[in-house]
Amino acid sequence: MFSREIFQIRMNNIKFFIALNCIFWLLILGACSQNEVKNSQVPSVKNSCKYSKWLQIFELEKSIEIKVLHPDHPEIIYSFSCKKNNANASSNNKDNVLIPCLDIAALSSTHIGMLSVLNSEDAICAVSDSKFVYNASVKQGLQSGAILSLGASQEISMELLISSGAKTIVHSAFSGDFPHRKELKKMGITCIPNFDWREEDPLGKAEWLLLFGYLTGKEEQAKKLFSELVISYKATMKKVKKQTKDQLISGNFIRDYWYAPAGESYNAKLFKDAGMNYIYSKTKGTGSYTVSMEKILMDTKDVKIWINPGFSSRAEIIKSNAKAKRLNCFQNGKIYCYSNDLNKFWELSAVQPHLLLADLYSISSIPSPKNLNFYKELK
Incomplete structure (x- = not known):
């Protein structure tokens, strides 16, 4: 009797494991078929977007x-x-x-x-x-x-x-x-x-x-x-023979730290395509690159051009943060910002990058560029 019960238990266990194994393979096959359905739903035609990541x-x-x-x-x-x-x-x-x-x-x-x-x-x-x-x-x-x-x-x-x-x-x-x-x-x-x-x-x-x-x-x-x-954007890029010698800084102070575009960001790409010598072009990241006050003063001692401080005049820059006066590019360089008409910039610069690039190329290659699309020199 005892051995028969053990035999019955073993047989039940075997049946259980066989059933479990069948369920396992059914799930695997079901998952495979679902993946095939998903894959079949992916359009086989070419994506119309060539440059966008998203x-x-x-x-x-x-x-x-x-x-x-x-x-x-x-x-x-x-x-x-x-x-x-x-x-x-x-x-x-x-x-x-x-x-x-x-x-x-x-x-x-x-x-x-x-x-x-x-x-x-x-x-x-x-x-x-x-x-x-x-x-x-x-x-x-x-x-x-x-x-x-x-x-x-x-x-x-x-x-x-x-x-x-x-x-x-x-x-x-x-x-x-x-x-x-x-x-x-x-x-x-x-x-x-x-x-x-x-x-x-x-x-x-x-x-x-x-x-x-x-x-x-x-x-x-x-x-x-x-x-x-x-075509227009790439035509401007072709005008760039080599990187300009004059170094460039971008960004501004927020309290005691300087926030600049990281080297893999949208703005850094624009600077590169315009042939500009951006000092933080080799930094990693697509957002902001944060620098202490001591470091920014050291890094910008030879910088001649300041781009995109986020204001319309030098007076506004100083009013926001008086520390900016200590920068060599503030004392002895030129400052440009997209504030010629801010609303125009916010609305049209995204869809007119060729004009944005043309502005930056002019700033980097002409001593006193005129008739810029978005930018102006801050006085």
């Missing part, structure tokens, strides 16, 4: 597939399926966008700028931070009430947003997903994050123009404009 656009037979990659979370991909207004919408874990979009809430100056170069200001129904608007048509729309001002970008009025009639919201995603995104989706409002501000290549940042081109049905115009600015 934007992908695929032209399929019946739709435009837009993918926005999150810079800090590679596992997060925002997918949007754009179809003509008369097409049947289908869900595939994607947000469906009917194009052309004629009711866009543009929640960054750069978004307004990109729509404006496409002559699509009439597609804008709402903006944030309206005091920074440069475009004359958008200003007029705000005055007439055709375009609603939603307040500060970090404190958007949801009530005004909904009343604006916006069907598509393009936002900069500084703080993650747009507030109430899921609730807005149920109301037929699509939220598209824009990470152009995280691009490290000026052409990658400008390439987000294609997003607005496809949204407004003006993709061919957007492609043409982008192609032209790439």
Whole structure:
């Protein structure tokens, strides 16, 4: 009896392990089949974006597939399926966008700028931070009430947003997903994050123009404009024979520390392409490079050019931080900033990097450059 019970227990254990083994292999096969499904959903056509790290656009037979990659979370991909207004919408874990979009809430100056170069200001129904608007048509729309001002970008009025009639919201995603995104989706409002501000290549940042081109049905115009600015940008780069001798510093003091663009950042790339001799070009990182006061005074003792202090005059620089007076470039050099018209800079510089580069090249190669697009010398 005892041995029979042991035999029965052993047989039950064997059956259990066989069943467990079968379940294991079923799970493996299921996972493989799921991966194959996922892979089959990846468009086989070529990505229309060549320079952007975070934007992908695929032209399929019946739709435009837009993918926005999150810079800090590679596992997060925002997918949007754009179809003509008369097409049947289908869900595939994607947000469906009917194009052309004629009711866009543009929640960054750069978004307004990109729509404006496409002559699509009439597609804008709402903006944030309206005091920074440069475009004359958008200003007029705000005055007439055709375009609603939603307040500060970090404190958007949801009530005004909904009343604006916006069907598509393009936002900069500084703080993650747009507030109430899921609730807005149920109301037929699509939220598209824009990470152009995280691009490290000026052409990658400008390439987000294609997003607005496809949204407004003006993709061919957007492609043409982008192609032209790439040609212009590279033509300026070809003028650079060698790096200038005069050293350059960028940034400014915040209390007792100097914050400069790190060597792999967007601005450092611009300086390099313009042939400028940026003293921190070899530092790592894409954000800010922090330097103590003692180090910045030592590092800049031979610097002749100061770029982008963030102010419109030398008096403003000193008022902000009197320590700047101790810099050799303040006493004996030249200071340039993009403050010729700040609102123009915030709105158009992202989509006009060729003009930005032309300014920097002129600053580095001409003793007293005139008629700059964005920059001016601070007196």
